[in-house]
Amino acid sequence: MNITLTQSLPKTHTQKILKKEAKDKDATCLVVLIDDKKNILAASELKDYQARIEQLIEVSHFTGKAGETVADYALAGDKKTTKQNPMQLLLVGIGNCDKLKESVLQKIAKTIYSSTQKRVNAITVAVGDAFEADQFGQFALNLLAASYRFDKYKSEQKEPVLTDIYLLANELLSPTLDFAESIFKGQSLTRDVANEPGNICFPVYMAEQAQALAKTYPDLLKVTVLGEKEMSALGMDCFLAVAQGSTREGQLVLMEYQGKSNFVTKVMTNSASVASGLKALADKLPTKMPSKKSVKAVEQNDCTAQASNDDAPIVLVGKGVTFDSGGISIKPGAAMDEMKFDMGGSAAVLGTIKALCEARLPINVVGALACAENMPSGDATRPGDIVKAMNGKSVEILNTDAEGRLVLADTLCYVQRYQPKTIIDVATLTGACVVALGHVRSAVFSNDEDVLFGLENASNQSGDLVWHMPMDDEYQSQIDSPIADMQNIGGKGGGAITAACFLSRFVEDGQAWAHLDIAGTAWNSGKEKAATGRPVPLFMQYLKNCADMA
Secondary structure (H helix, E strand, O other): OEEEEEOOOOOOOOOOOOOOOOOOOOOEEEEEEEEOOOOEOOHHHHHHHHHHHHHHHHHHOOOOOOOOEEEEOOOOOOHHHHHHOOOEEEEEEEEOHHHOOHHHHHHHHHHHHHHHOOOOOEEEEEEEOOOOHHHHHHHHHHHHHHOOOOOOOOOOOOOOOOOEEEEEEOHHHHHHHHHHHHHHHHHHHHHHHHHOOOOOOOHHHHHHHHHHHHHHOOOOEEEEEEOHHHHHHOOOHHHHHHHOOOOOOOEEEEEEEEOOOOHHHHHHHHHHOOOOOHHHHHHHOOOOOOOHHHHHHHHHHOHHHHHHHHHOOEEEEEEEEEEEOOOOOOOOOOOHHHHHHHHHHHHHHHHHHHHHHHHOOOOEEEEEEEEEEEOOOOOOOOOOEEEEOOOOOEEEEOOOOOOHHHHHHHHHHHHHHHOOOEEEEEEOOOHHHHHHHOOOOEEEEEOOHHHHHHHHHHHHHHOOOEEEOOOOHHHHHHHOOOOOOEEOOOOOOOHHHHHHHHHHOOOOOOOOEEEEEOOOOOEEOHHHOEEOOOOHHHHHHHHHHHHHHO
């Protein structure tokens, strides 16, 4: 789908357009937005069509309710009028202008696309100055997202007629539109890999997708992949406890986006030594992160340290369980096919890295994809087994279906060697989160007020909504084990919270960290099951804000 900003209306035709599917290569439609008070948005630009629009509103009893539509196929009785204004019109209601939140903008965008995709190849949407910049960005992204299709496995594929969208709006919104396009490209990759079936998308497949991105953007991106042999040498036994039940090898994929300096390149040099010098790499891994107090003291006395800290990356860690059978604690059969979406966190990180490369934001980011397949077999981990994480802490595995936190635990330990500004992990982690928040907001837990504020602000700007969840110390006792340092489940109460508490035990003191549980927002269930591509818009807005403040 092509989307372009324009300051002029499309040219009219000299012949009538009949009420049937338009096949002409220049067939077009003008989309007019009307609020619930019957006000015409971009009215000054549409003055030549005002009489026709008002007549259409009157005869159709159009109310302007969000998502309401009425079409005029230019079948005017007056021959002269037809020649002057033969262009098709589509009136679309937007409801109350003061309540244009993301869900309403999404509804409007989907309505516009579904109403035009089969009959014209180009539309011009008259927006004018009705939307603020954030609203315009959300609207543009949702128009693009409405065109997304995943039908590669259907023997018959029907291509939509609509290929071009023009937005009549202020040219100052051009950067906003460009940013929305970048997000769409990344979000589409997220949806593509998440929608793939488990026999296609497995850990090595995810690694290959990352490597393909590195070839596409060689000046910005470097990728390193750790296999099970390397992870074993590093003591990542929690990760391997999940991967060992499958014949498909687990993969830890490190994607290093260098948008600002040589910092990531230097770290990459260390990463490249994994294959040839595992012991040397393990010796270089930090055993304990410096506290915020000590970092601050160093920065006050060392300008070089301050500069280095400014270049430190933000690390995004994605849970990548490419299929989750539950392992020995096997899941019920109903809707188990949807467990192909359990790699939604790593899919979101992969898509965010692509979007970053498209937008070329001046910021350093590391994306870590913790990919494994959770399967039952003779080699699978048993409930009651005890394993050690990379940081030396022991974990009693009471339920093998609480596996995402295990692969994330070792990955969190590993990525702290980057000395990152912030770590944000994202995972389809708990059914409890779906019970708590449904499918509207993702849950966010954090140990740092600045990171939490940044994510909440980006949430409001992008419309990719989050909700701050508690993580009081009193919840920690639920995951204490009588025979190990901790257990991997905390009982029935507060399941999403105790999962976050578990992850927090692998984040060293002073390290800013947040955890996003996207179990309710990463995909839609049922007959129309499909990946949503969230939270790529949230991440991109957050990273853009961080880059703007740097």
